[in-house]
Amino acid sequence: MPGENLTRSEAIERAAAIATERYRIELDLRGDDTFSSITTIEFAATAAETFVDLIGTVNSIMLNGEQIDPSVHVDSRIHLTGLRDHNTLVVDATCRFMNTGEGMHRFVDPVDGETYLYTQFEVADARRVFAVFEQPDLKAEFTFDVTAPSHWQVFSNSPTPEPTTVDETSSRWEFTPSERISSYLTAIVAGPYRGGTSELVSSDGRTIPLGVYCRASLAEHLDADEVMDITKAGFAFFEKEYSHPYPFRKYDQIFVPEFNAGAMENAGAVTITETYVFRSRATGAVIERRAITILHELAHMWFGDLVTMKWWDDLWLNESFAEFMSHLALDEATRWNQAWQTFLASEKSWAMNADQLRSTHPIVSGVSDLEEVWANFDGITYGKGASVLKQLVAYVGRETFMAGLSEYFTKHSWKNTELSDLLAELETASGVDLSEWSRLWLEESGLTLARPEMTVEGGTITGFSVVQELGNSANLRPHRMGIGLYDLEDGRLMLRRRVDVTVAGDRTAVDELVGEASADLVLLNDGDLAYTKIRLDETSLETAVRHIGAFDDPLARTLVLEAAWDMCRDAEMSASSYTELALAAIETEDHPTVLRMLLLNVAQAATIYSSPAHRDSLVVTVADALFAIADRAEGGSELQFQVALEAARRAKSDSQLDRIDSWLDGAELPTGFTLDTDGRWTVIQSLAAAGRIDETAIESELKNDDTATGREAAWRARASLPTPEAKESAFGALVAGELPNMQQRSALFGFQAGDHRVLEPFFSRYLDCLTTVWSEQTYEMAQQLATRMFTPSIIGRGIDVEGALDGWLEEHEDAAPALRRIIIEHGDYTRRALAAQEADA
CATH class of the missing domain: 1.10.390.10 (Neutral Protease Domain 2)
Structure with missing residues (x-):
């Protein structure tokens, strides 16, 4: 990524030198690999020179009516001199469509051959589409003029205009100027998107048009009414809480393919990952996450876009x-x-x-x-x-x-x-x-830890303090927290008393609890207001392990589970003990997101934090427990759905693999559980990682689901195959940057899977390729690879992973900070895993 960085000092200097007024951006999106971009910028200046950002090929530059040699475009910057008080800059450029989810992303739907485009500009990728002063404090009005195939729809920050005909197959959309926004919040989304519309009345009396869209081949799965209902509820809530009307003229939400993040808060034209258009059954956790995402981006219209x-x-x-x-x-x-x-x-x-x-x-x-x-x-x-x-x-x-x-x-x-x-x-x-x-x-980093310390005589609390430890924080912080006393009554853990206290310093006496009868479970931070790690005393932890399903208060139960997971991560609770607790909790968990996190934590505890000496048997035990829970669960329930799929992912023994193999033929399924299209891919990937199927079987499954999602799933399955040849093929494609962003992500997840002995030879090669990948690929693609090609299953297996990571950092002191950070975090992950493995031994 040479020449594409921008320092804060440069941004401050540029903001002091110029004031942006308005942009006009003319885009011709009818090409396959590149598109035409003509940008006109009006800006004031108090300095004689500055620079404009552009990642593309400059065809011509005109400043204040005079042609400038395109050679002033160097390292993604167009250097301008001879500025006046008021300036007009016109840059005619050719830019490239991307398949990385950055800039102008281009996707061709394998189902119908239609092309879909969308822009993603945060942090600094508007410069991949038009010439721009690329920093958030140089706001301006943006006017887009877009030429595209006539059967497309085109969306931007301003309301979509009626297109005018250009020729037999093309039309032009001339948008009105946007509100005054930052360049990273501008957007163009174009293609034969389909969806629904509605409207609402804002608190200031304006009628706000609403739209919800996705690509045509997914339109039958788009539950636009549900999205609209959440959106309308959010509008009413935010306008009331903020006492400020919605700032823009319309609100479109477009579910787009191959999106790197959950969503992006483009002003009035939010883009959302199309994984939230559910072609198969979605977990309750994902459905809730979509609702949070919708509200998160809507909240940004005030906090981030308006200000x-x-x-x-x-x-x-x-x-x-x-x-x-x-x-x-x-x-x-x-x-x-x-x-x-x-x-x-x-x-x-x-x-x-x-x-x-x-x-x-x-x-x-x-x-x-x-x-x-x-x-x-x-x-x-x-x-x-x-x-x-x-x-x-x-x-x-x-x-x-x-x-x-x-x-x-x-x-x-x-x-x-x-x-x-x-x-x-x-x-x-x-x-x-x-x-x-x-x-x-x-302004300070790090996390403190709070522990209860009490004395009990004759069943009565005679002393109670909250002891606070620094952890990795520079200072002890004050906390307002609840302390709950819970008793077992008729098989239920009931709150008897809760006191709210301010915890400050290394020890805070809680006199309000002196004289209380001792409790079966004492819970710090009851109500979850404080931001601190907590610990359970010995009696409370024993109660939690034996009676985790007995809580009347679900938030208190989740706090206990989070504390136990943190203890496992800190090697204060063995991975084997944690899995026993978590499996008991899973059977009675009715909150979809908590259930999802429990399943993820159990998987990490069993496969990474457990001692390698008994890991294989623990993984089989966990999978057996998950299959049993799925079989006992109510047919078709959320619990059964999530647990059955996780059992398929964790299948290890021959009998477990035989069972999920039979699922593909509709046999031996838990009663009431349906294996849908995405569920079949989960089974295929698990069988592939175990070496039970080959690439021919994967290609056969792909023929039945030759969609974008199917192609991504097939890549994960191929990369999961536990053979040196399969891993070599995936490694080569990934390092060369041959795959679109979502296929790369899927292949990386697959690459991590399988026998650690097959993966071990690739670890040193992974470290060797990092600086080349970082310099040759875009940020999104490079960080994906640096993050996910690391294979945790090799930790504690004989290779000095920790030493190799530390050695890389010593040898690459000048590497990009973001890359060094990824390797530092891999090192932390490794040290934590080694400590947990030792505790589990």
């Missing part, structure tokens, strides 16, 4: 707020009313895992250039930031918090802000000085 960060070190201002507000809206405005349980099991758990890595960083981190930005789309920016905001709302009061936000939106509409701008409005609304809160929670 935008000045530079990427305040990325959290976008993502943490959208994450917090989406769960709040989900909980209070939709049918999913256990959103904070979902948040704990997914986002918060993700955040706490990330916050314990050596690569941890403050929520507000000093981002010096674009490469650092890409690395910060992580659990800290999303989950920790949202956790901290949840605490802040409880601290200052929700009404006060929302009042501060309303004033923030009013004062800074269509502008760029920094953290201090937000804190000023929250301080004014609450009357609370937030500088110390900001320092401890936003």
Whole structure:
């Protein structure tokens, strides 16, 4: 990625030198490999020179009516001199369609041969489509003029106009100017998309058109009404909470193919991964995740789009707020009313895992250039930031918090802000000085640990303290947390008493609990307000292991399960003991997302954290337990559906593999369980990883499902085959960058699977190829490969994985920060796995 970086100091200097006014972008999208892009930019200048960003081929440049030699375009920058007070720049360029999910992504549907396009510009990929001052604080109006096949639909930030005819097969869509937004929030989506429309009345009386679309071959599976219902509920909720009307003129949501992320908050034209268009049965966890995603992107229309960060070190201002507000809206405005349980099991758990890595960083981190930005789309920016905001709302009061936000939106509409701008409005609304809160929670990294310490005499608590440990945090932080006393009554774990206390320093006495009868289970952070690791005392842990299905309060149960998982990760609880606890919990879990996370954790505990000496037998035991749970579960239930598919993934013994093989013929299925198209691929991939089928069987399955999803699944199955030849073929295609982004991702997941002995020879080759891949492939493709070609199954098997990773870091001190971070995290993962394996031995 040479010449494509941008430093913060360069951005500050450029923002001081120019002021952007408006863009006109003319795109001709009728080509196969490239497209024409003509950009006209009007901008003011106070300096004599600057630069414009473009990744493409320049055909001509005209500045203020004078032609400029295209040779001024060097390393993705067009260098401009002789600027006036007011300037008009016209850049005629040829740009390339991408298959990496960056810039202008082009996809051809294997079902009907139709072409679909969409743009993805965050962090800095608008420059792959048009000439642009590519930084968030140079906002402007954007006008798009698009020529494309007449049977397509074209979407952008502004309402879609009626097209005019160009020739027998082509038309032109001339959009009106957008609102004043950042370049990374602009969008073009084009192709024969199909869907539904609706409308709503905004709080200021405007009628807002709504649209929900996907590609034609998936249209029969698009539940547009459900998406519309969630969207309308979100509109009403956010307009009320923010006391600010929706800022744009329409709201389209387009489910697009081969999308790298969950969704993107393009102003008025949100793009969402089409994996949320369910062609087969989806788990309740995925259906809920889609609802959160819809609300997350809608929340961005205010926080991120109307008011935008000045530079990427305040990325959290976008993502943490959208994450917090989406769960709040989900909980209070939709049918999913256990959103904070979902948040704990997914986002918060993700955040706490990330916050314990050596690569941890403050929520507000000093981002010096674009490469650092890409690395910060992580659990800290999303989950920790949202956790901290949840605490802040409880601290200052929700009404006060929302009042501060309303004033923030009013004062800074269509502008760029920094953290201090937000804190000023929250301080004014609450009357609370937030500088110390900001320092401890936003500007320092790391995670503390809280333990209960109590004395009991004659069945009565005679002393109780919360002991706080630094963990990897520089300072102990204050926490407002609940402490719950739970008793076993008639087979149920019932809350007897809860006290809310402020925990500060290394020891906080809780006198309110002195004199209480001892409890069967004591739970710190009951209610899940504090952001800290917690531990259970010995009696409480024993109660949890024996009675995990007895909780009346599902959030308390999830807190206990999260604490147990953290203990397993910290080698304080053996992987074997954790799997026993988690399997017992799975059988009685009725929350789809918690169930999904339990299944993922069980798999990691059994296959990575367990001792290699008895891993094979543990994996078989876990799979047997999962098959048994699926057989006992109610036919067709969420529990049966998730567990049966996970049993297929974990199948190891001959009898287990024989059983799932028979599923393909409709035999030996759990009563009431249906193996649909995507379920068949799960079985095929598992059989492939076990060496029970060959590539011929995979190709036969693909003939029955020659769709985009089928092709991705087939790649995963091929790469899963446990032979040196299959791994070599996958390795070569991946390193060469031969596959589109989603097929690459699937192949990488497959590459990780199979016999560790077959994978071991590839580990050193993986390390050797990293710098070449990083320099030759786009960021998205390179980070995918660097992250997922690492094969955890070889840890603890005789190869010095930890030493090799540390050696690579020593030899590549000048490697890109984002790449080094990935290897640092692999090293942390390895050390944690080795410690857990030793504890399980």
